[in-house]
Amino acid sequence: MGRKLLLEHINTPGIQGLEGYRANGGYRSVEKALRTMSPEAVLEEVKKSGLRGRGGAGFPTGMKWSFLAKPEGVPRYLVVNADESEPGTFKDRYLMERIPHMLVEGMITSSFALGANTSYIYIRGEYFYVARILERALAEARAAGWLGKNILGTGYDLEIYVHVGAGAYICGEETALLESLEGKRGNPRIKPPFPAVKGLWQRPTVVNNVETICAVVPIINDGGEEYAKIGIGKSTGTKLISASGHINKPGVYEIELGVPVEEFINSDEYCGGVSGGRPLKACIPGGSSVPVLPVELIYRTAKFETRLMTYESLSDGGFQTGSMLGSGGFYVFNDSACMVRATWNHSRFYHHESCGQCSPCREGTGWMEKVLYRLEHGLARMDDIDLLWDIQRRIEGNTICPFGDAASWPVAAAIRHFRDEFEYHATHPTKVKDPKHFEKEPFPRVERSYAG
Amino acid sequence: MKKPDHGHPHGDNIVPFTFSEAALAECREVMTHYPAEFSKSALIPILHIAQTDNDGWLSVPAMNAVAELLGIQYIEVYEVATFYSMFHLQPVGKHVLQVCFTAPCMLRGADDVIAHIEKRLGIKEGQTTPDGVFTLQAVQCLGSCGTAPMLQCGAKYHEHLTIEKVDELIDKLRAEPKRSNFTDR
Ligand SMILES: Cc1cc2nc3c(=O)[nH]c(=O)nc-3n(C[C@H](O)[C@H](O)[C@H](O)COP(=O)(O)O)c2cc1C
Ligand code: SF4
Ligand code: FES
Numbered sequence: 001m002g003r004k005l006l007l008e009h010i011n012t013p014g015i016q017g018l019e020g021y022r023a024n025g026g027y028r029s030v031e032k033a034l035r036t037m038s039p040e041a042v043l044e045e046v047k048k049s050g051l052r053g054r055g056g057a058g059f060p061t062g063m064k065w066s067f068l069a070k071p072e073g074v075p076r077y078l079v080v081n082a083d084e085s086e087p088g089t090f091k092d093r094y095l096m097e098r099i100p101h102m103l104v105e106g107m108i109t110s111s112f113a114l115g116a117n118t119s120y121i122y123i124r125g126e127y128f129y130v131a132r133i134l135e136r137a138l139a140e141a142r143a144a145g146w147l148g149k150n151i152l153g154t155g156y157d158l159e160i161y162v163h164v165g166a167g168a169y170i171c172g173e174e175t176a177l178l179e180s181l182e183g184k185r186g187n188p189r190i191k192p193p194f195p196a197v198k199g200l201w202q203r204p205t206v207v208n209n210v211e212t213i214c215a216v217v218p219i220i221n222d223g224g225e226e227y228a229k230i231g232i233g234k235s236t237g238t239k240l241i242s243a244s245g246h247i248n249k250p251g252v253y254e255i256e257l258g259v260p261v262e263e264f265i266n267s268d269e270y271c272g273g274v275s276g277g278r279p280l281k282a283c284i285p286g287g288s289s290v291p292v293l294p295v296e297l298i299y300r301t302a303k304f305e306t307r308l309m310t311y312e313s314l315s316d317g318g319f320q321t322g323s324m325l326g327s328g329g330f331y332v333f334n335d336s337a338c339m340v341r342a343t344w345n346h347s348r349f350y351h352h353e354s355c356g357q358c359s360p361c362r363e364g365t366g367w368m369e370k371v372l373y374r375l376e377h378g379l380a381r382m383d384d385i386d387l388l389w390d391i392q393r394r395i396e397g398n399t400i401c402p403f404g405d406a407a408s409w410p411v412a413a414a415i416r417h418f419r420d421e422f423e424y425h426a427t428h429p430t431k432v433k434d435p436k437h438f439e440k441e442p443f444p445r446v447e448r449s450y451a452g
Numbered sequence: 453m454k455k456p457d458h459g460h461p462h463g464d465n466i467v468p469f470t471f472s473e474a475a476l477a478e479c480r481e482v483m484t485h486y487p488a489e490f491s492k493s494a495l496i497p498i499l500h501i502a503q504t505d506n507d508g509w510l511s512v513p514a515m516n517a518v519a520e521l522l523g524i525q526y527i528e529v530y531e532v533a534t535f536y537s538m539f540h541l542q543p544v545g546k547h548v549l550q551v552c553f554t555a556p557c558m559l560r561g562a563d564d565v566i567a568h569i570e571k572r573l574g575i576k577e578g579q580t581t582p583d584g585v586f587t588l589q590a591v592q593c594l595g596s597c598g599t600a601p602m603l604q605c606g607a608k609y610h611e612h613l614t615i616e617k618v619d620e621l622i623d624k625l626r627a628e629p630k631r632s633n634f635t636d637r
Binding site: 084085086087088089090092093120124125126127128129132161163164165166167168169180181182183184185186201242243244245246250251252288329331333337341342345346349352353355435 | 485490492494496497528535539553555556560591592593596597599600607608634636637
């Protein structure tokens with residue numbers, strides 16, 4: 001059994017309320033930080049922990065915090081990114097719904113370290129009922145003196161507000177999120193300036209994912225060094241993985257970074273094996289924006305090393321033979337799945353969610369969706385595959401925000417690893433008219449060897 | 453609550469709108485969350501309140517009332533209302549069934565759920581039943597992929613769907629006189 005830092009008490013009765021949360025050691029990090037530590041000392045612990053952003057990019061949190069500008073007399077902000085819209089990702093909702101005070105606690109301790117007196121939770125609009133749960137937790141915390149003026153008599157003031165969005169994946173990108181929080185369309189900003197210098201209302205701002213801020217709680221309670229003992233290399237601590245797709249036990253799992261992927265998929269402690277009594281075909285380990293891995297690259301890397309659930313191991317081999325840990329949105333395909341259909345589905349998502357500011361992204365995502373629609377429905381020609389490759393290549397790297405890359409990578413990886421399935425679609429138009437074509441007659445998967 | 457005049461020759465977009473007392477109080481409370489000089493930040497939360505107050509959709513008069521409340525230009529409201537997928541700019545049914553059809557849900561049968569609802573209600577995705585009770589929408593990932601297939605109706609998530617569960621839900625909602633809103637408590 002791996003250690004549980006975030007989910008240890010997730011099923012404890014009453015943990016949703018302040019009383020139950022306190023009874024299980026809640027708010028200790030606030031007492032410790034505000035009473036016995038300086039903001040700099042809190043930052044130092046976070047640095048020592050090696051914690052990396054859990055929102056997808058994996059940027060070291062301590063370093064991000066140390067970039068925060070501190071001009072005299074200008075308010076600074078902590079904004080928690082609870083937009084969680086990356087397909088395959090549902091861990092933040094689980095935390096906020098089941099143990100809302102953990103986020104509140106993490107925010108108080110983190111805001112103290114950053115010198116923020118106002119802090120916002122930007123939550124996606126579809127999670128309205130979760131926003132209500134958070135509001136209730138905040139009201140409880142306020143009534144008990146954990147929020148407001150002069151917290152614990154230390155002279156530190158903090159208010160936290162919940163801000164609901166209204167349905168736009170792009171608002172998860174931190175500068176789009178800030179635009180949206182300012183009451184505008186979610187158009188990502190051109191960087192620099194970075195939010196650490198000019199963020200919310202042009203004031204210094206740190207944006208962090210829900211899980212990142214929750215992880216600050218055990219880091220302050222037990223010390224950064226203790227946290228850094230878990231994991232491997234630069235992948236320290238525990239990570240929540242949202243597991244879904246063709247597995248026996250979908251759900252949110254907390255892993256110690258470093259668990260082998262094979263164990264994660266097959267062990268009863270986690271996914272419980274591939275569902276439907278069918279063989280594994282592919283896996284997307286970090287949300288829809290990361291490259292898909294074909295079966296031969298899931299348990300082992302191209303170098304024939306065991307593939308581990310860490311930032312480094314999952315990206316081993318770069319985009320040729322690797323992927324990314326991303327947000328931990330882990331979904332699995334068995335051999336009834338059609339990779340062309342899945343890719344079409346992804347491209348439809350990116351077309352729908354593009355903010356429309358950059359032409360390569362706005363036009364390219366729509367074009368990819370159309371070509372993939374043709375391929376999936378048996379209306380395409382062989383050279384459409386090359387056309388698709390060409391379009392994705394021209395989006396990547398040519399846009400204001402990383403959304404353009406996120407839209408291209410899944411298409412590139414699908415063609416790279418499953419070109420034979422794309423060709424089958426071009427050459428068997430009648431067969432693929434049935435949306436369940438591979439359910440009845442699985443496509444023979446040729447395992448390729450990437451060594452050497 | 454007023455009814456939109458579906459039969460009006462100029463469409464529904466000229467039916468006047470004023471905030472109810474309760475909604476207005478809620479808007480005023482939300483505005484205290486932001487520094488006074490940046491009260492425009494309250495726009496999206498207030499549009500949600502206005503949408504609920506206007507039978508589940510944002511008409512032009514409703515958006516104009518929001519602009520006047522916040523002291524901003526009408527266009528600033530329109531450009532936001534048109535950007536976000538949760539804002540309906542046309543009248544919708546009393547219960548909007550939003551079925552997730554993104555990849556992880558597709559792997560677990562979302563397409564079958566949509567096809568079943570289409571057949572059961574006699575409408576296509578994106579349409580509203582003639583009696584104005586149901587609208588069916590296919591939407592992108594709702595952060596519930598581990599409990600797929602799923603749909604959202606108002607503030608509620610309905611998870612681990614089966615055809616039987618969908619049928620039960622439709623029967624239950626048909627008998628439910630109150631509109632399902634995102635802002636429901
Ligand atoms: C298109 C796009 C969508 C994103 N969506 C999310 C999201 O839903 N939640 C999140 O925490 N980060 C998301 N991010 C990453 C954020 O921009 C940002 O890096 C993150 O919130 C920083 O927090 P962290 O350092 O704690 O991970 C997204 C990034 C991009 C480019
Ligand atoms: S890459 Fe796409 S989502 Fe990002 S700013 Fe450009 S158009 Fe918008
Ligand atoms: S894919 Fe349907 S909820 Fe995520």
